[in-house]
Amino acid sequence: MAEPIVTLKKGEGRTIKAGGAWVYDNEIATIMGHFTNGDIVEVHDFDGYKMGHGFINQNSKIRVRMLTRNPETVIDDEFLRMRVKNAWEYRKVVLQGGNPVSVKDDMKGMAAVLSTDINCCRVIFGEADWLPGLVVDKYSDVLVVECLALGMDKLKERIVDILKELMAADGIDIRGVYERSDAPVRKKEGLEPYKGFIGEEFDTNVEISENGVRYMVDVVNGQKTGFFLDQKYNRLAMQRIIAGLVGGTGSVGEKRTADEYRSGLGKYADGTDGALKVLDCFTHMGTFALNCGLAGAGDVTGLDISEFAVAQATANAERNGLADRVKFRAANVLDELPKLYEAGEKYDVMILDPPAFTKSREATKNAIKGYREINMKGLKLVKDGGYFATCSCSHFMTQELFTEVIGQAAKAVHKRLRQIEFRTQAPDHPILWAADESYYLKFYIFQVVDEK
Numbered sequence: 031m032a033e034p035i036v037t038l039k040k041g042e043g044r045t046i047k048a049g050g051a052w053v054y055d056n057e058i059a060t061i062m063g064h065f066t067n068g069d070i071v072e073v074h075d076f077d078g079y080k081m082g083h084g085f086i087n088q089n090s091k092i093r094v095r096m097l098t099r100n101p102e103t104v105i106d107d108e109f110l111r112m113r114v115k116n117a118w119e120y121r122k123v124v125l126q127g128g129n130p131v132s133v134k135d136d137m138k139g140m141a142a143v144l145s146t147d148i149n150c151c152r153v154i155f156g157e158a159d160w161l162p163g164l165v166v167d168k169y170s171d172v173l174v175v176e177c178l179a180l181g182m183d184k185l186k187e188r189i190v191d192i193l194k195e196l197m198a199a200d201g202i203d204i205r206g207v208y209e210r211s212d213a214p215v216r217k218k219e220g221l222e223p224y225k226g227f228i229g230e231e232f233d234t235n236v237e238i239s240e241n242g243v244r245y246m247v248d249v250v251n252g253q254k255t256g257f258f259l260d261q262k263y264n265r266l267a268m269q270r271i272i273a274g275l276v277g278g279t280g281s282v283g284e285k286r287t288a289d290e291y292r293s294g295l296g297k298y299a300d301g302t303d304g305a306l307k308v309l310d311c312f313t314h315m316g317t318f319a320l321n322c323g324l325a326g327a328g329d330v331t332g333l334d335i336s337e338f339a340v341a342q343a344t345a346n347a348e349r350n351g352l353a354d355r356v357k358f359r360a361a362n363v364l365d366e367l368p369k370l371y372e373a374g375e376k377y378d379v380m381i382l383d384p385p386a387f388t389k390s391r392e393a394t395k396n397a398i399k400g401y402r403e404i405n406m407k408g409l410k411l412v413k414d415g416g417y418f419a420t421c422s423c424s425h426f427m428t429q430e431l432f433t434e435v436i437g438q439a440a441k442a443v444h445k446r447l448r449q450i451e452f453r454t455q456a457p458d459h460p461i462l463w464a465a466d467e468s469y470y471l472k473f474y475i476f477q478v479v480d481e482k
Contacts, residue, residue, distance in 0.1 A: 033072045034063030036086065036094055040076040046096055049464035051157040053084070053094035061086075067220065068180040070097070070105050084162075085181025089220030095162035095179055110185065114192045117159040121151055122200075124457040150238040150247075151458040152259050153193065158462040163219075166193065167255045169236045169247050173207045174255040175228060180219045183211075190228055206232030210255045225250065237349075241266045243320045245346050251338070253314060260455040261383070264421070264473045265318055267451060269325040271379065271417055271475065275306055276326035305329045305355075308379040309370075309411065311363045311404075316343030316356065318381045318419075323347070323356035327379065332358040333366055367407035379417045382408045386424035386470075394426050398435055401427065405439035412445070412478040425470035432472045448477040 042057035053073060065071060067088055073081045073096070080101035084094040097105055097113075125147040153173070154166040163179025164186060173193065177186045186209075194204045207228040216223055234250045240262055249256035305328025310319035313332030320343075323330045330352075334340055343358040363384070384404060387397035405420055412418050422432045429452075440447050454461070455471035462468045 032063065033070055033083065034061060034065040034086070035074055036061050036071050037074045037078075038076055038081075043073075043075060043081065045464065046073070046081060046099065049462070051084075051096045051160070051162050051462075051465055052092045053096070055091050055093040058093055068184050070181075072101065085179070087180045087219055089180070090218055092179075095157075095181060097160065097162070107188070110189055111192050113159065113161055114154070114189055115196055117154050117161070118193065118196050120159075120460070121148055121153055121458050125151055150240055150257070150259060151262075152456075153458070154189075155459050155468070157465045158460045158468040161189070164189065165255065166190070167257075167259060169238050169249060169256060171203060171205045172232070172234070172236045172249060173204055174249045175207060175209045175211070176213070176255055177209070177211045178213060178216055178219065178221075180221055183221060187228060206230065206234075208232075208234055208249050210249065241269060241321055241324075243317070243324055243346075244349050245315055245317075245320075246342070246349065247315075248342070252342075253339075258314060258317065260423075260459045260471050261317065261421075261473070262456040262458075264419075264453050264456075265321040267453060267475060268318055268379070268381065268419060269321045271450075272306065272308075272322050272325035272327050275378065275417075306378045307376075308381070309333070309377045310381045310383070311367070311408065312382070312384045313343055313358060314339050314383075316346050316358060318383060319343070319356050319358070320346060320350055320352060322379065322381075323352040324350065328355050330356040332356065333361045333363050334358070335360060335362050364404060364407070367404075367411060371407070371410050375411060376413045377411050377416060378413055380408050380412045380419070382418075382420040384422075386422070387427070394431075397424065397427060398431070401432065401435045402439050402442075405436055406443050409440060409443050409445045409478060414478070414480040416478050417450075418447070418476045418478045419474065420476075421471065421473040423471050425467050427472070429472050433474075436474065444480070446479040448479065450475040450477060 036058055037060045038057050039059045045052055065086060068085055070083055071086045071094060072083055073094060075081055082096055082099035082101055083105055084096035086094050103109060150169050153168050154161055154164055156162055156164055163177060163182040165176040167174045175186060175190060177183050190207055197204055209224060209226055209228050212223040212225045214223060236247045236249060238245050238247055247256045308322045308327045308330040310332040313319050313334045316332050319330045319332035332343055337360045340358045340360045347353045347356045382404060387400040401422060409418060420436060453473040
């Protein structure tokens with residue numbers, strides 16, 4: 031049976047012609063043939079030129095999500111297996127480095143190093159893996175699925191089965207799959223938010239290891255799919271900063287033992303001896319705070335507005351033997367930072383990892399004010415010569431705009447910034463050029479110097 035044909039208006043389709051994946055409702059001239067929402071269609075340019083295949087949904091302003099730009103490709107089980115296999119093989123290539131603290135002690139060879147980094151990772155990242163609307167995260171031996179598109183909703187279980195088969199061939203036995211498709215955006219696709227098991231029920235509390243830190247992930251109640259995997263190597267970068275401050279080599283675990291790091295003694299930003307003081311804002315499960323504590327910071331505080339998150343972070347500190355040096359408390363960060371400043375608090379290292387201040391282009395103006403305000407408040411708490419990490423996870427806050435906002439904040443509070451690194455999301459969250467939504471995380475590390 032021939033696929034329905036979607037024909038674009040003249041001059042439209044610029045996104046998919048540039049390599050993107052979406053066709054919007056206002057770009058379409060005609061739709062020929064019978065279909066049900068979620069079915070595969072063939073997309074033609076205004077002059078009949080075949081542009082590929084995707085699935086259609088008349089409930090959504092994103093009318094067609096492209097699966098392939100090759101008009102000769104057949105969307106069948108073999109196609110799905112190819113897409114999933116490519117996604118999994120890509121992760122095995124790009125996720126290298128392993129556990130920075132313990133890998134040299136209890137792991138052997140590159141295969142073991144690799145396995146520690148794919149212990150937890152994003153296996154499928156929607157449009158960037160040419161499987162639009164689908165996210166699959168791996169937490170140890172558990173997969174968590176988020177599906178935000180109707181067409182992919184029809185394919186997700188088969189994709190999960192294929193992924194489990196591929197992992198089993200690599201010696202990885204997946205004991206359970208849970209779906210966290212509870213984002214409100216599903217309603218724009220005509221889908222209701224959904225949470226539940228795919229297959230048999232299992233214990234949904236999963237312990238993972240990342241950068242030498244152990245966490246208990248609650249895949250049912252945690253944020254998004256349970257954990258923020260995209261900051262993996264940004265957290266590792268902060269480990270290296272702390273390692274340098276405590277007199278290490280800048281690469282955690284190379285020359286100093288874990289016990290030496292746990293002593294918590296190092297150099298303050300002003301060069302004097304003492305326990306390094308770190309403030310981790312919007313700490314969620316304590317991720318940046320625990321990485322800093324593991325690397326040697328002796329006085330770490332994590333703030334989060336969620337009591338649930340604070341309880342999780344505190345349990346994770348105990349799980350890693352860091353409860354004596356890494357503490358968490360519930361607070362509204364925007365309100366708490368001025369209080370700390372008024373109390374005369376200063377920190378050697380400051381980390382700002384806020385939620386997205388904007389999820390729409392229309393709200394960007396207010397988001398700019400929010401990012402400027404939070405960075406001003408944070409910078410005022412950093413010691414002269416201290417270190418400051420700040421990020422945005424909204425793709426509407428572009429790198430250029432975010433950079434400008436940070437500069438404005440530094441100028442307003444009379445701080446000079448020396449850029450150490452600019453980073454983005456971990457490579458298991460690949461950025462597909464021409465698909466702007468796949469590039470969202472911007473992460474800066476600076477040294478902060480007072481103007482004198």
